[in-house]
Amino acid sequence: MNIDLSELQKEDVLSIHIEGELNKNVLDASERNIKNLKYVEYRGDIYKADEGKIVHVDIHYEYEEVCSRCLTIFTGKGSTILSGRLIKNNNEIEEIDDEIIYYNGENVDLTDDILDMVILSLPMKPLCKKDCKGLCPKCGINLNKRKCDCVLEGIDPRLEKLKDFVPKEGGDV
Ligand SMILES: [Zn+2]
Ligand SMILES: [Zn+2]
Known part of the structure; x- marks a missing residue:
């Protein structure tokens, strides 16, 4: 993913629309046994703001995981949102803030940020169904x-x- 932010420098451009699917089939979530990330779709916009830029992206995903009770592989689905501020990294002391995404140059890649949100939104315990x-x-x-x-x-x-x-x-x- 390579989003060109230079478009936002034009006065009449207020936002950039982004959408697509991540080209990933492994989710590196520690202590989870995710077999297969079937898809991660994202759709959203990056808006001009007074300070930096605002990103808001809807994420939908599907994966296979081993049920912690019956040990069969099931398909799980989920959705989440990536929302935060994009700030150009000018090598000054970085604020540690979950809602700030740093980038360099004029391009930004949100792949890792989207995957982090997917991991955070996974149910605590993998179950094939609630009453397994x-x-x-x-x-x-x-x-x-x-x-x-x-x-x-x-x-x-x-x-x-x-x-x-x-x-x-x-x-x-
Ligand atoms: Zn089960
Ligand atoms: Zn028995």
Whole structure:
């Protein structure tokens, strides 16, 4: 992506329209297991402002990820907005501000900024559906697809670890 901002120097030009699709199929989101970024579409405008320029871009994306409960690959969709100020980087001390995007020269590339917004807008936990039943802890069957006759004795294995946090009476703490 290479957006030429020099158009905005013309007096009668108030904004530049940008739209397209990012040519990316891997999303580098740490601790996530995104298999395939199907598309990231963006559409928006860059406006002239008193101080720098204002960017406002709608983003739509689709991806494949592994469900954290049933471990199958599902397709997720999302949308978000990139909104902020574009400021020319004149090598002075940079303000650290999420809403400021620095650029050099007359061109700007918003690819990384768009991908950052995509990562921020991903749901906290990857789930194929809200009420995913997950896998049977005993036989491993995908409970969304089939039922099993396993009897789960004792405590839920997810709670088992909590035992260790309960202080023992009379013990050393
Ligand atoms: Zn699932
Ligand atoms: Zn089972």
